[in-house]
Amino acid sequence: MADNSRRLGGVAWLWVDGMAFEVVSEPTWGVSSVTRQTLASMSGISGYSETPKAGFIAATIRDTAGMRVKDFEEMTNVSVTLRLASGKEIYGVGMWTVEAPEVNSTESTFAIRFEGEDVRES
Numbered sequence: 001m002a003d004n005s006r007r008l009g010g011v012a013w014l015w016v017d018g019m020a021f022e023v024v025s026e027p028t029w030g031v032s033s034v035t036r037q038t039l040a041s042m043s044g045i046s047g048y049s050e051t052p053k054a055g056f057i058a059a060t061i062r063d064t065a066g067m068r069v070k071d072f073e074e075m076t077n078v079s080v081t082l083r084l085a086s087g088k089e090i091y092g093v094g095m096w097t098v099e100a101p102e103v104n105s106t107e108s109t110f111a112i113r114f115e116g117e118d119v120r121e122s
Helices: 069-073
Strands: 012-016 019-021 023-030 034-041 044-052 055-062 078-084 089-097 109-116 118-121
Touching (some): 023 078, 023 118
């Protein structure tokens, strides 16, 4: 029996509203909720500003015969789960896509990015 307890990378799985999609490469995510920017004046550092930042889940996935790429552009208020090789799960609810997918026909792939305010890791 294989012992995967030390596996940290190399495989990933993606689900959108319970539907599985084949991850080809570049699964990325972020759960940050704020962006901070240093505020400087001519006499020194004044402090920082803080603005809200959406969390995200993104990946390059495979375009398959049973899939309509246009459907991704219309996805809003969806649940997204990314499971990593380490066993960690990243999940978001109430997410939406932020860019229209552009398909690479040579590889039959496209990048997809979901953003939302409730992205968590477990």
